[in-house]
Amino acid sequence: MKKRVVLGTVLAVAAAVAIGGAVTRSAGSDDGGVANVVLQKQLAYELGRAQAPQWQQHVSSGVMYDVLAAAGVLDQRANQFQGKQPALPSTRGTQGCRNVFTSASTPSNYRVNQDCSLRRQAEETIVANPLDPTHLIAGQNDSRIGFNHCGYDWSLDGGNTWGDQIPPFYQFVQPDNHTADACSDPTATFDAVGNAYAGGIIFDVASAANSIVVAKSNHGIDGQFWHSPDSSLSFQTYRAVPLGVVATTKNPNIANDKELMTADSTPSSPKANNVYMVWTRFDAATGQGVGGNSPIYFSQSTDGGATWSDGVEISGANPDICTDFSGERDPNACDQDQGADPIVGKDGTVYVAFGNGNTRTPGINQHLIVKCPAAADCSQESSWTDPVKITDDVGTQPVGPDNASGCPAGRQCLPPNGYRMDDFTEGSISVDTQGTLYFVWADFKNGGPPCDTGDASTSKPPCNNDVFYAVSRDGGKTWNGRHNVTPPSPFGQTAQWQPWSTVDNQGKLQIAFYDRHYGSCEFDGCNDITLATVEDPVAVKIKYRRITTGSMPNLTPANNPLQAGFLGDYMWIAAGGGKLHIVWADTRGLGGAVEEDVYTAHVSS
Helix, strand or coil, rough: CHHHHHHHHHHHHHHHHHCCCCCCCCCCCCCCCCHHHHHHHHHHCCCCCCCCCCCCCCCCCHHHHHHHCCCCCCHHHHCCCCCCCCCCCCCCCCCCCCCEECCCCCCCCCCCCHHHHHEEEEEEEEEECCCCEEEEEEEEECCCCCCCCEEHHHHHHHHCCCCEECCCCCEEEEECEEEEEEEEEEEEECCCCEEEEEEEEEECCCCCCCCEEEEEEECCCCCCCCEEECCCCCCHCCCCCCCCEEEEEEECEEEEEEEEEEEECCCCCCCCCCCCCCEEECCCCCCCCCEEEECCEEECCCCCCCCCCCCECCCCCCCCCCCCCCCCCCCCCCCEEEEEEEEECCCCEEEEEEEEEECCCCCEEEEEEEEECCCCCCCCHHHCCCEEEEEEEEECCEECCEECCCCCCCCCCCCCCCCCHHHHHCCEECCCCCCCCCEEEHHHHHHHHCCCCCCCCCCCCCCCEEEEEEEEEECCCCEEEEEECCCCHHHCCCCEEEEEEEECCCEEEEEEEEEEECCCCCHHHHHHEEEEEEEEEECCCCEEEEEECCCCCCCCCCCCCCCCCCCCCCCCCEEEEEEEEEEEEEEEEEHHEEEEHHHEEECCC
């Protein structure tokens, strides 16, 4: 059995530095035992050894939590709170740890992950089978078997009961002959005939190699188990390998990150059943930042996930909007990117929205969109339009470190929460049957004192972070407005963040997000999930529903040092069969512990 390399003295030193210990590092210890250059540089930021340039995009939180765990940082932090963990029940059932929270005024909240551990499950996705919307698949970053993996769950009754598992990603052999021992950024989709696909970024902290892989669950299986996507194999569903390989590298300067997948699920589309993947490709070869550039890449499969086209850069260039640092030869390349989200229109057009930092003003970034027309071959870079600006992103939230909340160095947070405010990964794009596009995001445009010192350790609530949407009725060429979903009435000067969106069967924009406006949550850090239904996008007429049955307690180093600081980079909402399915990371843990599990709720749209 392959074991993770543990560099005892080096990692202990890294951990001590992370929590402010007065130690002398030995020569050569700065990489923390991390082989990939991109991850080495991001680790230096999060340990406070270096400061990221204002345009620099960050590696996703899920990946970095595995790096921090391998470096011993989280164990060292946990040791500070030894003996303070809550008492827990001594018995467990043998049928998993199912739980349901109920309330007379909200929908029931169902626990999705069924393991009985107290380990982290967070960063979620959920999709409904277009042929039977009561068949659901959810995914999450999952630490039940140690370090971070991608767990996937299934429900065959509309989300009332769930089964879960770890997919067969970890026997995949990387190009340097390592097998992956970690997975992050779960993603899932269904095609037009009910086949399901699951993907993830797989890596080993001690190896430079990393890959994006895909497994399949044929129609009728609905995620109950995953198998090879290669349908040319006899007994395909009995085989775990080969997996579909979207991207793979052993170059220590390259890190593939933050992938999301979608499929063309419209039977009448000229590209029905095509499967698409987008991701960030960090390249540290220029020696600046964690990646000299971090453009958005795209790949497609036309054979059910078995084979994938060569990745092409689709984030493009535009001298009108990308005016500052570029890591590429084109000085106007829009290449400081993160958080791509793909969607497919009913006619087969592929749209990809993403965050971009090629701007002149520190803290003022932007969200962009590109598209590939239905008649074009999307595997060709030339088929993609030049990027168009959707909106500015005001990313001036306070910056860590903040030891009290668990906010890492260089990451933005909203005190008293230490949860990372990854604005670029919070952007969500949706499209209705008429081709109207909606983009949803959260930022700090309306933020102000006392939450604006720039320092997470000195900023105080209230922190007026808001959720917004913009609309395009011409295929993404122009965008209408910055419409506030969380205005002072009824939300006051409180924080809402990490929204996700979908368009329901009636054509209404539905937005779910984390919310601190209930009770005293703005000041003590508890939070809830709220659903906003945009009844009229022009008049900004919105109906609100509280989704959580009770507020989730704040996760801090004092009550859970191993999980504090990370609630995931995204949550999810899916529509199907007249229902909306919302999935989120919830800190109302087993036995009264404050720990992260995945919960879902379903409501009529």
